[in-house]
Amino acid sequence: MEKDNKKITSRDVDFAKWYTDVVRAARLADYTSVKGCITIEPNGYAIWEKMQSILDKKFKELGHVNCQMPLLIPESMLNKEKELVEGFAPEVAWVTEGGSKKLDDKLCIRPTSETLFCDYYHEHVKSYRDLPMLYNQWCNVFRWEKETRPFLRSREFLWQEGHTVHATSEEAEHETNQMMDVYRWFFHDILAIPSINGRKTEKEKFAGAEYTLTNEALMYNGVALQAGTSHYFGQKFSQAYDVKFTNKENKEEYVYQTSWGTTTRMIGGLIMVHSDDYGLVLPPRIAPRQVVIIPIGKSEEVENLVNKFNDELVKSGITSYIDNSEKSPGFKFAEAEVNGIPVRIEVGERDLKEGKIVFARRDTREKIEESKDIDVVSYVKDLLEVIQKDMYERAVKRRDSLTFEAHNMKDMENILNTQPGFIHAMWCGDKECEEKIKEIKGCKSRCILEDAPRIDEKCVCCGKDAKHHVVWGIQY
């Protein structure tokens, strides 16, 4: 299928349009005839598969196991936890008919699965010997959103949701923190996205949680993306759903719970942090295809070298492929570019006569001439690592250039009206101040930085004594 990257709007001209253009040009996802739902196309799904394989391996190393809970939740079951119902009831889809009959107890498509896991744990947790149970599931969830933006907001999305039960609050809190560290590691080391980690305010935490830890990333345009959360439930759900165990002293006790999740939103984050006006740019560690080799000319020498390079790269564990299609070299270059292949190797007849080949970096669009006798595996390995590191550093620089401090409401307004970003400011802890700040372009608290130094004595909004150092921002 031929691609056309001439139609990508500049990200500095119209960021929203640029985003959709990149998603379409790289064939990552598309809108469908099913309102609010998208198709994740093979190029996009391959990124999700790579995210899954890396995260899943880490979850399993930490002792987690995968399972699959039902898609539907009976209304009567959902109603047991009041905060959760209030949080989700307005945005669920209801199944009211099945097998040609009207149902007595209607069923909602899971917006999240706390209730279902609690129902399971209620049946299967008996003794402290059963604990901890460290379950995770990869699945689809559904929330009745009003607008649709591929990967960022859609009625159906894919995610993983970990749900664990523990004998003590210490263990459960340790799990909550540990999984936030895993997400942080994944963002920094794999996605090359610097993120801020902290605690959500009471207003912004998950419905039903004691507290929520969050991983907040900043996009190229200064808008924040919440891209991974880890919740500590204490005994709130176990009391509502009666999940009890017999402890070592032979006494009944409610379990302590956590849940934590990341979604296909991360693909949206990848695009908005790294990509450019030429299409998708992917950090090598998450790119499903890391290297493309493009032959120019049909000589035997070209063909042999292309095959040799590819064989060696594939054998070494690098995902490399040869573009042998009928298109022109220029077209293939553009296609590799729009698809975000980190490294392109051009093997041309004319260059070979001078003993040369060309490496092209997708991130900087730099072309590098090297000898055709180069040790391709070690060269490419190094180059991929350099790209990964450079991409991370550029993302840090961009984030830092969009990070501000506000000492009063005038600062807040000035920043938000000029160039949004992460805004550090002190807060008294009152919901009213959060609501007042929200009046400026919908700016919300991203998270409380628990160990950050105080940058003021007073709340940025009301001027009363400040309790917390908070990062604020406009969000997706």
Added chain:
Amino acid sequence: MEKDNKKITSRDVDFAKWYTDVVRAARLADYTSVKGCITIEPNGYAIWEKMQSILDKKFKELGHVNCQMPLLIPESMLNKEKELVEGFAPEVAWVTEGGSKKLDDKLCIRPTSETLFCDYYHEHVKSYRDLPMLYNQWCNVFRWEKETRPFLRSREFLWQEGHTVHATSEEAEHETNQMMDVYRWFFHDILAIPSINGRKTEKEKFAGAEYTLTNEALMYNGVALQAGTSHYFGQKFSQAYDVKFTNKENKEEYVYQTSWGTTTRMIGGLIMVHSDDYGLVLPPRIAPRQVVIIPIGKSEEVENLVNKFNDELVKSGITSYIDNSEKSPGFKFAEAEVNGIPVRIEVGERDLKEGKIVFARRDTREKIEESKDIDVVSYVKDLLEVIQKDMYERAVKRRDSLTFEAHNMKDMENILNTQPGFIHAMWCGDKECEEKIKEIKGCKSRCILEDAPRIDEKCVCCGKDAKHHVVWGIQY
């Protein structure tokens, strides 16, 4: 969690009860408070993950790519293909409310995704250059079943569905056959289940298909399980959903389509072909955990040897683990048995004094004494292959012992009333005869064997001229 395998009913006494007992004892799945839906527990889900990884690798080697289509189908979209609607409408679940509002166009949860793929291909297929498109998705589907049996029949189940579009009927038919070969390979070589492959009759084929190829396996009790189907659609769907392309002669033409799928039912098949009164028995190639090493006694020698064995096995790519839990050795043996770990290595203080260790095969429950200085990797590799081969051969023997020939309706009745199995019999091709045969205990045509020799001149039912050699049987 402690297990109790004393409660497994004998499979020769009550097969249905035995099946549920094994599913529960090995903690593969459980019923839930959501009617008709099951939880796939970690031990069961690990089998599904292994099935996925092996099949997915094969699909990709053959050029397929994964994607994700929406969960819901608008009624108006479903209605475009008449046969499909008639086939599925009675058994779908309808979403009629979303975001607190009643919907104009209600949405069904996908019972299968032909319509959604067609909607996608309608938008994205333009030219012969775009073809073939070889898409697959791993997802959940929903059908409003009346009874629930874990893995065999439940309202929600997991599956993969391949949907491909081609420029010619030859190519599409080749794909249909190729994928049936993949399923056949998977059943024989990986699951150690001998299956019969053939074509479904008009009555039993997929709603909307030109024809359906099927993979039919026979369970220990003589009941058949349809465990993988591959459909050729010709242009039926492309005409209904207007999926056209411009061919090389620059003329518009409808594409040729296929679909093919396998489900979590395969886990039920695995259980019903191989397991016994002691619990689950798994062929080594599909077992998520292939070897368990159980230390008996706490001497340093035991510990060192156990660790050495495990390290060597894991390094060689065998999935091995040490059971270091606080339970008694006897309890650990029983647990490994009920969970179907193919090979158990017992390393005991007393045995070591005599220079011995013990290998136990799960399939035969045989114990083999070997020297403690054995090359554990090559020994276990060979043993796993022997077990795989023996399990397949036992399954073939069992199937053959339950394979019959019928030459008239009396034969049919006698067989079905004594011991069901695969019944070979000739058929005239009339639906009426199929319906008459179905009156005997619900016996249905499993498939037409296209190249099998004629075993009679006349139809087993009406005595008219026979057209097809058909395998019949009672099904799950």
